[in-house]
Amino acid sequence: MLEHTPDVLTIPEAAETLKLSVSAMQSLVDDGEIEHLEIAGQTLIFKTFLIEYIEKLRHACYTESADASQAPQGHLDNHREQDIPPFSEGETEMAKYKFNQSVTINGAKRWITANSTQELIDKAMALALAGAPQDHSKHPFEEYAWNWFQTYSAPNVETSTATTYKRQIRLYLIPAFEGLAVEDITVDDVQRLFNNMAGAKATKDKARMVLNQILDAAVEEKLLSSNPLKSRRLKITGKASKATEPYTVEQMRYLVQHIGDIQKPEDRTFLAILALHPLRLEEVLGLAPKDVDTDSSTIRVQRAVTHPSRNQPEVKDTKTDGSHRTVGLSTLALPYLQIPSEGKFLFGGNKPLSYMQVRRMCWRIQRDTGFSENITPIRFRTTVLTDLYDQTKDIKLAQAAAGHTTSAMTLKYYVKGRETSSKAAAAVDKLYSA
Template sequence: MANNKGKRRTFGAIRKLPSGRFQARYPGPDGVMRSAPETFATSREADDWLAEMRTEMRRGDWKDPDEGAVPFEEYALRWVKERRLSATTDELYRRLLRLHILPTFGELGLDEITPPKVRSWRSERLDATGAETTVAKSYRLLKAILETATEDELIRRNPCRIRGAGKESAAERSIATVDQVDALAAALGPRWRLMVYLAAYGPLRPEEQAELRRRDVDLDAMTVRVRRAAPELATGRRAEGPTKSDAGRRLVVLPAFLHIELRRHLDWYAQEGADGLLFVGEKGKPFRRSTFGRKWRKARIAVGLPDTFRFYDLRHTGHTLATRSGATLKDTMVRAGQSSERAALMYQHSDVERQQEVAAGLDRLVKERRKDAREQPADGPQSASGTDLARDA
């Protein structure tokens, strides 16, 4: 019969508990006695576990189990802070943590987050929100944080092991026609119509347009220089700073049919001075995406586009039209300011001369579509009004 007072070994000790299970304890390199995180059904299993601990210490692989007791919330918030992220990414990560991750894992130690708990959390989030894209983003963030904890040797292995859980399967984005782009521009009115055209035929991000200055526009060359961006955070603060990536700083050659749009906007609405903002509100204040959003929704409804069509989808429209006009993948990625290691290899040789060719192709395509629309019976006042200004070119 096993002795309740304990059975000594050359390394560590084993004792039988009143429950009938066995507890193993051993001295760490610092001399402090530590217990196994679980009890064992037999003395042999406890002895095998002690042998593993002794081997780890001899190899230098032993890690203090108390290190993994760091609270996840403390570690996660420090992880976000140390990354020095852009304002928008920082805001996104903190929102995902606050709404989706910390309610489940915040009070747990890093070593208490297990694969079964991760699977249960993901399933619960999918059931509660139905937002597969948001849950995928949250899973990727959780996995990244715990991967760093693994590298910091606070946990032995990342518990996020669900194949494909971080992959987003977004629905196919809508594409507007040339007539619909014109109709949207007309519905938004003279002050904001150029934003629609720059989004579709640039294609520029809204946060890039928000930071455009007079000095960034060259009417003779029909180019716009994207230098910085000013995304608007959920708090309403404009976070002026660098573009989304290095590729975002670029020279965009615009199609010639936008010349009169660009010139009139500079004459009528842009702030004075070389550093004056290109887009400002009726009171001369910097562009606010929240205010513009209300105008956009009204225009979208007036044109008859679905609720799912976002202003950002005009960029997708620009991608598609540029491709149809003869642009290669290299060309479209340069125009859109997209960046990745793989993409950089694909579009690094798309220079300004090639961009001028793409812009000329866009110019021909849009003019042909507008000509066809004028020669056919008008479907309604919106189709006609969308090109009034452009016809003066």
């Protein structure tokens, strides 16, 4: 098999070569048992790494002592009776073979003698196929899911989205459908997956979204007559995710009054931009010095910086076409802006800030200002949009400032409202008493 194997393999291809499950192969890679390379988020294994792994196992089990009269070392030192190689062929016959290896097939131990690695693999394959005939008409879910991810998903979505999809497959879907073929997955199996998942409903929805795409592909290939996720019997429940709370007006006033207390100029500029404008953190990190125009009092949003792999920043386009926009520059921010004359990015110079650099900046800002709560970037966007709508009552204006494609998105997730229940009652009383 190795003779006809490509020089570079993916995880599923390497698993197929060694006749292991994809999860078992992934474990070997994660544990460092098999060397690999990471290129553009893809795990690749050279054929030579597989050969070295096989040789390492062979030498670990059968390293001979310097004294030929001693027994082989390794795991055979404490062998049990069933581990002793059969001697029916005699000592002379056994000496002819380079390999004398035991394998377990369907719970039964078998011994294979061979003159080469290729012969050893061929004989092991023959025994496996003879002892456990496979149904090649069906598609194991694990292999089908990874093939879908690597062929149709990862090359066609953002890196952060691909990372999320991969996490759902590895943590939830494969353990739930282990040992099942795609063709055998039922509504009951899917329901058990979500019944056994803990956490918020949003977590389950991520797994549902990925599974739905995989099962839709199976329906398209006529492996399934219908998608079990579309069943009316299916119930996906869970606690609601905690909504992002805006900072209070008093907290925002405190921060604005203490921006000048921040020691580093870059930190002061960061808080002035982040806290006073309805921008996503990724949009703030993607700003170039020329995007902040103090003469026209505008900020142009044209790109974003995300961190799909934590400390590996990725420069990309904005989230949607509507996110390409120009927002007004706050006059409160102007005194604290220090715009560099050089560098590709407003924050970080020629290289965008990493995830950890942003966290450290937020810690320094909290320390220097003496702010009572954590500096959480997403809360500023929610706060500014809440107060923008509260002061203007213009949802279209808030939508444009947020860079949303619909006003419903702005209202549902970002406009929290400042009015109290007593004000609502007073408004009704005023109307009905007229």
